Amino acid sequence: MMEDYPKALQDLAQSLQALPGIGQRTAERLAMALLDWDETHLHELSDRLRTLKSRVTQCTVCGNLAEGAECRICRNPARDHKIICVVESARQIPVIEKCRRFAGLYHVLGGRVSPLDGVEFHDLNVETLFERIGEHGVTELIIATSPDVEGEATATYLGDETRRRFDIQINRISLGIPVGSDLTFADSATMAIAIDSRRPLV
Ligand SMILES: [Zn+2]
Structure with a gap:
């Protein structure tokens, strides 16, 4: 004892x-x-x-974990700066990175739309996303929120609000991610299929 x-x-x-x-x-x-x-x-x-706590900061561009002002991914000129993959939390970025199917940039929403918890769309980190799309000639948005009720609601809001402002491709990760699951725990094979088979958000 x-x-x-x-x-x-x-x-x-x-x-x-x-x-x-x-x-x-x-x-x-x-x-x-x-x-x-x-x-x-x-x-x-x-x-x-x-x-x-003082060494690990938040990337001022995308919201990923960083050391310094910008994360490794945003600083990397070899990444495709025209494609942004939107995730709920920075914890999901390593999961997508591990599957090696995505070479664009990320954007962390910092949550998802959840009326029960009082989280509305505009409480999320979306204004900076729209600024990034407007200023940097982004051509494709991949929405990688979790395939559960709140994740789908967030994807729908984000798709609609983006479409109102910009004429770009808006895709949703697809097959392979079981409905209702948390992306943070997806394995790389599953995530690879989800990215490869992304389809236009309707
Ligand atoms: Zn970043």
């Missing part, structure tokens, strides 16, 4: 237990493992924790 451990270990285990997938027993085991680390490694870990 954890109360048999010194308070410092109990406190550490309690912090670790706040992480996803870490139960009490695992937290205790991790805390004990850290006790065996030498001082150098412990300092390195504590430095990384301490500076995490």
Whole structure:
């Protein structure tokens, strides 16, 4: 039992237990493992924790996670700057990157339309998206919101609002993503099919 451990270990285990997938027993085991680390490694870990929030920023262009003003993808001149793939959260970008089917840029909405939670379309990060489309000659928008009720509603709003403003291709990722699933957990093969078989949003 954890109360048999010194308070410092109990406190550490309690912090670790706040992480996803870490139960009490695992937290205790991790805390004990850290006790065996030498001082150098412990300092390195504590430095990384301490500076995490200040080092990881949000890309000022697309909203992806970044170090500095712009993320690696926006800074990369080899990417196709005419295609923007719209996602709900920055966590979904690595999933799409892993499938290696998309070489354009991204835009993070920072949520989805959800009347129950009081989130409306204009609460999302959409004004900057429209600015990007208008200023940079974007020709295609791929809407990669999740295929559940709120994700579909968000896609419909976004499609309509974009169409009112611009004459560009608006596509929705397609087959392969099971209805009702969260894109963050899609595997690369599934995501590759979804990107390849994208179709015009109606
Ligand atoms: Zn970016």
